[in-house]
Amino acid sequence: MLNPVGIHAVGLIGPGLTDFPSAREILAGREEHLYAPVQIPPTSLLPANERRRTTQTIRLALHAAEEASEGGDRTSMRSVFASSSGDMDIIDRICETLTQPDPAVSPMQFHNSVHNAPAGNWSIATRNPAPATALSGFTGTVAAGLLEAVTLQLAEGGEVLLVCYDVPSMELFREVRPVHEHFAFGLRLGPVAGAPWRLRLEPRPQAVETRCRADALEALRDTNPAARCLPLLERLAGAHAQEVVLEAPAGRSLAVHVEESAEDTP
Amino acid sequence: MNALAITAHTQTSAAGTGNAAGAAALREGRSGLRRCDLPDVDLETFIGRVDGLEDHPLGGELAAFDCRNNRLAELALQQDGFLDAVAGAVRRHGADRVAVLLGTSTSGIAATEAAYRRRDPDTGALPPDYDYRHTQNMYSLADYVATRLGLNGPAMVVSTACSSSAKVFADAWRHLRAGVCDAAIVGGVDSLCGMTLYGFNALQLVAPEPCTPLDRQRRGISIGEAAGFFLLEREEDAPADAPRLTGHGESSDAHHMSAPHPEGAGAARAMREALQRAGCAGTDVDYVLMHATATPANDRSEARALADVLGPQARCAGTKGLTGHTLGAAGAVGAAQALASLAGDFVPGTAGLTDPDPELDLDARATSEARPVRRVMLNAFGFGGNNCSLLLEAPC
Numbered sequence: 085m086l087n088p089v090g091i092h093a094v095g096l097i098g099p100g101l102t103d104f105p106s107a108r109e110i111l112a113g114r115e116e117h118l119y120a121p122v123q124i125p126p127t128s129l130l131p132a133n134e135r136r137r138t139t140q141t142i143r144l145a146l147h148a149a150e151e152a153s154e155g156g157d158r159t160s161m162r163s164v165f166a167s168s169s170g171d172m173d174i175i176d177r178i179c180e181t182l183t184q185p186d187p188a189v190s191p192m193q194f195h196n197s198v199h200n201a202p203a204g205n206w207s208i209a210t211r212n213p214a215p216a217t218a219l220s221g222f223t224g225t226v227a228a229g230l231l232e233a234v235t236l237q238l239a240e241g242g243e244v245l246l247v248c249y250d251v252p253s254m255e256l257f258r259e260v261r262p263v264h265e266h267f268a269f270g271l272r273l274g275p276v277a278g279a280p281w282r283l284r285l286e287p288r289p290q291a292v293e294t295r296c297r298a299d300a301l302e303a304l305r306d307t308n309p310a311a312r313c314l315p316l317l318e319r320l321a322g323a324h325a326q327e328v329v330l331e332a333p334a335g336r337s338l339a340v341h342v343e344e345s346a347e348d349t350p
Numbered sequence: 351m352n353a354l355a356i357t358a359h360t361q362t363s364a365a366g367t368g369n370a371a372g373a374a375a376l377r378e379g380r381s382g383l384r385r386c387d388l389p390d391v392d393l394e395t396f397i398g399r400v401d402g403l404e405d406h407p408l409g410g411e412l413a414a415f416d417c418r419n420n421r422l423a424e425l426a427l428q429q430d431g432f433l434d435a436v437a438g439a440v441r442r443h444g445a446d447r448v449a450v451l452l453g454t455s456t457s458g459i460a461a462t463e464a465a466y467r468r469r470d471p472d473t474g475a476l477p478p479d480y481d482y483r484h485t486q487n488m489y490s491l492a493d494y495v496a497t498r499l500g501l502n503g504p505a506m507v508v509s510t511a512c513s514s515s516a517k518v519f520a521d522a523w524r525h526l527r528a529g530v531c532d533a534a535i536v537g538g539v540d541s542l543c544g545m546t547l548y549g550f551n552a553l554q555l556v557a558p559e560p561c562t563p564l565d566r567q568r569r570g571i572s573i574g575e576a577a578g579f580f581l582l583e584r585e586e587d588a589p590a591d592a593p594r595l596t597g598h599g600e601s602s603d604a605h606h607m608s609a610p611h612p613e614g615a616g617a618a619r620a621m622r623e624a625l626q627r628a629g630c631a632g633t634d635v636d637y638v639l640m641h642a643t644a645t646p647a648n649d650r651s652e653a654r655a656l657a658d659v660l661g662p663q664a665r666c667a668g669t670k671g672l673t674g675h676t677l678g679a680a681g682a683v684g685a686a687q688a689l690a691s692l693a694g695d696f697v698p699g700t701a702g703l704t705d706p707d708p709e710l711d712l713d714a715r716a717t718s719e720a721r722p723v724r725r726v727m728l729n730a731f732g733f734g735g736n737n738c739s740l741l742l743e744a745p746c
Contacts, residue, residue, distance in 0.1 A: 086528055170488060170509070175459070179466040182544040186392070194549030195608040195733055198455065199488055199509030204734020207602035213619060215600035216736060217517060220488035221506045228506040235524040256474070260482040287504060287530055289446065333489065334450065334496045334505035 085286040085341070089237045090279025094320060095151030095247070095270030097122060097144065098311060099304060103151055110298070111314075111321035117300035122266035129209040137192060138205060141171040144268045145202035145249040146209065152270030153245050158210040161243040161272070162236055165203040165218045166229030168250050168309035169261065171196060176254040202247070225250075226312040227332035230340065233273055234285050243274040248310040267308035269317065279345055281320060286339040287332065294328045316340055352627070353596045353743075354523055355588030356580050358435030359537075360426055361686035363576035363673040364398030368429035373690035377718050379699045381672050383560045383572050390467070391547050396560045398574020398674025399542060400425070412498060417458035417485035418541040418575075420494045426539070426577035427498065435581050436499050436535065442587065443532035450496040450505040451521045453514025453538030455678030455732075457507070458485035460543040491539055495579075503531045509678065511732030512641070513600075514538055515578065516681025519740055520598040522582045532587065537579040537685075540678040547573055553608060561644035561675070562702040563668030564653075564714045568644045574674020578682025591745045593689055596725075597630075599623025603735025610648055614655030616737045621659045621727065624739040632660040634725055635741070637697045639684050641729040642668025643675050644702070652729065653710035663713045671701030681730035685742060688726040692744045696720045 094104040100120045101107040109115040126135060127146045138146075145165060153161065169175075174197045181187045198204070200218035207216050221228030226248050233246035249268035253261045276282050294315040296302035305314045315328045319342050332338040360368060364382030365375035375382065383396040400422060408416040408424060427433060439448055465480040484490055492505045504525060508514050515538025522534035540546075550556045550573060557570035582595065600623070603616035610617070625632060638656060642649055649668075656664045669687055670676075676683050691698055699717040706714055728740045 086530065168487065168489065175462065175486075178545050178549070179459075179463050182390075182463050182548065183466050187544070187548050189545070189548040189552045191549075191552040191608075194545075194552055197545070197549065198511040198733045200511055200732070200734045200736055201607065203510065204602070204607050204736065207604040207735060208606070211604050213602050213604050213616060216510075216602045216734070217508060217521075217600075218510050219506045219508050222483065222487055222489040222493065225489075228504075231504055231525075231530065232506065232521065235521075235528040235530065239524040239527050256469075256476060257482065260476060260480060261487075289502075332504070333492065334502045336446070336502055336504070 085284050086234060087238055088276050088282040088284045089234050089273050090276040091271055091281040091283050092274050092279045093152050093155055093272040095148040096317065097147050098267040099265045108321045111318045111323065113297055113323050117298055139171055139174060139196050141173065141251045142202045142205050144251060144266055145247050146206060148249060148268035148270040149206055149245060149247045152272045156243050156272050159212050160214055161245050162214045163203060163206055163216040163245040164229055164233045164236065166225045166248045168220055168222050168225045170199045171201060172251055172253055221333035223309050224331045224333035225309045227330045227338035230285060230338060237273050243272060246271045246273060248313060250308050250310045263308050265307045267310040269310060269313050282343045282345055284341040288337045288339050290335050291329050291337040293331050297323050353585055353594040354526065354582045355585050355592040355594055357583050357588045357592050358432055358581040359579065359686055359689060360430035360432040361578040361683060362400060362426040362429060363676060363683055364400055364574050365672040367425065372686060373694060375672055376669065376687050376690050376698050377694060377696055379701045379717055381560060381701050383674055388542055391544055393547055393551055394558050395556045396572040397542060398572060400575055414481050414484040415494045417461040419454065419458040419491060419539055422541050422575060422577045423491060423494055423539045426579060432579055439533045439581055445500055446502050447532040448501045449503040449525050449531040449534040450492045450501055451518040451534055451536050452492045452495060453508045453518050453678050453681065454491045454540050455509060455511050455514055456540060456543055456546055457488050457490050459545050460541060461485035463544050495535060510736040511734060512677050512680050513730045513732040513736045513738040514678040516730035516738035516740055517600060519595055520600055523598060526584060533581060533583045535579055536582055537682040538679045539577040540676055541575040546677060555645050557644065560702055561670055563642035563644040563670055564649055564700055564707060564710055564712060565703050566705045566707040568646060568649060570645050571643045572674040574676045576673055576676035576679040576683045578679060578686045580685060593692055593745060594743045595740060596743045597624040597628030597741035599739045601737045605735050608733050610651035610731065611735065612651060614651040616735055617652055617655035617731060618658045620737040620739040621655060624727065624741050628741045635727045636723045636725055637665040637667060638727045638729065639688050640666050640668045641731045643670060649710060653712055657711055662711045665697065665713045667698040667714060668700045669698055681738065684728045684730060685740065688728050688742045691723050691726060692742065695722050697723060
């Protein structure tokens with residue numbers, strides 16, 4: 085098992101889940117989850133002209149980043165942006181353009197097509213020169229992101245922002261990539277001291293994934309690779325026993341142990 | 351744990367298939383660039399294309415992974431005894447203790463481009479044989495390599511544009527340090543596709559002639575494809591004659607999505623961090639294997655970073671005139687070239703350089719120079735202002 089790191093704050097946006105504080109009662113099983121399509125509020129981090137140059141994918145990721153980084157030093161924390169597929173809308177538009185004779189790819193779409201577009205926009209918006217990374221682990225992306233963020237925190241110290249996000253597929257991809265909802269969440273990780281939760285990771289051979297306690301959330305878990313975090317968020321909200329098992333890449337699992345901090349119960 | 355040992359490696363690019371061909375091209379300055387002859391791409395530019403990928407589809411149990419990117423991965427894996435070296439690591443550590451951490455920028459996007467061209471003319475549906483998960487998805491490369499090699503340690507794909515396959519070396523260091531694995535396959539693969547060729551063309555960053563890094567007349571990049579793989583282990587688990595990764599540095603420009611910081615501030619930060627981790631000074635570096643893409647702005651920004659960290663007239667080389675800019679594989683190609691120069695004791699030339707740009711204030715030469723090389727700094731920078739520097743050293 086890896087050494088513990090602290091979870092200092094959480095960000096969340098998904099269908100019927102507008103932010104972590106308001107979703108807490110739902111995640112704890114005390115309120116019913118009511119489906120509502122995701123509306124991404126405009127970020128205050130980017131000036132209006134910069135905002136126009138972003139995409140829905142970038143805005144989704146930045147929204148979760150903004151909530152999870154609240155209260156931390158946004159100008160110095162390292163960041164990890166994890167997404168199974170990246171910006172599917174741009175991929176759709178560019179591949180469509182490439183079917184035309186003498187294709188005219190949009191330069192802005194092209195530079196936003198990189199998997200680290202949210203990471204780049206985040207570092208620009210927060211004027212943060214710390215390292216940023218972007219990764220994928222297909223349906224094990226949440227586990228890959230957690231392992232990356234935790235090993236970063238343990239090796240380098242300081243705070244690490246983890247953001248996991250994926251956008252729905254375009255119509256053409258509904259069958260080959262059945263992702264139907266927007267979903268993003270963020271964790272601000274750091275030293276154990278002063279954190280409301282302690283997190284420990286334990287990579288394991290393939291094991292049964294933890295399911296959500298609430299049926300409505302369990303139905304959501306499969307609609308987006310980032311929504312695989314839901315059992316962990318239920319755990320943070322007080323539901324579940326201590327251990328949550330997530331699917332990891334390469335036929336592995338990741339056991340996630342969470343403890344409320346004794347001195348600072350959330 | 352400070353350094354990691356590199357116990358096996360392999361490279362394949364337009365400059366050559368396997369280490370021996372790549373090293374010979376590097377020493378002799380033999381370019382693999384050719385006029386763009388990729389089907390479905392009609393651009394006046396030069397490319398670094400690996401021959402024969404069209405004729406070697408992936409078959410059998412791995413057929414679902416078949417796409418240009420994974421074919422290139424397979425071709426590279428077969429060179430230099432790399433498969434045997436991985437088998438040895440599995441015997442030493444166990445298949446679940448070997449991580450697969452690889453970089454790519456566009457994965458198997460060419461498969462999706464082809465699928466869009468083959469949509470049903472009546473319904474618009476994708477062709478039934480199109481497999482998103484095993485080709486275009488960003489994780490496909492690590493999925494392929496882990497499946498092919500029978501590994502099930504931690505696995506992921508890092509995709510930070512042109513720094514991707516340099517950053518995975520830093521990830522391996524952290525994974526080994528945390529104890530989640532005992533060895534890691536790192537590196538990366540990127541392959542030619544319409545998206546990057548037309549995309550960089552739209553940004554007016556593509557040269558009409560073979561790229562000329564660090565030259566006064568440089569006009570942009572030539573795009574290439576490549577694969578490079580490295581087996582990293584703790585020093586105590588490795589033979590004494592293995593070269594080492596002794597430092598890494600990462601940073602963000604926090605400046606612009608597709609243009610580098612004009613003063614190279616982010617690049618300098620990454621280079622300083624790499625030196626600091628290795629516990630050495632700029633004067634201990636024999637030469638810098640620059641990112642040197644050959645766009646006017648990129649080379650100027652990187653040169654200013656070198657001047658800042660190492661002083662004027664830093665000894666350096668840029669190798670994208672040999673292979674093209676291989677994007678997400680650039681870090682892996684550079685690392686393999688750095689190892690070739692350490693093993694062969696030469697500072698590579700800068701292919702395509704005829705008139706060094708005096709404004710850059712660098713010591714870059716057209717041809718390679720035979721001399722002892724102990725320590726190489728390698729730079730890889732990507733869109734989003736994503737920077738990574740590595741320090742590679744000869745055996746103690």
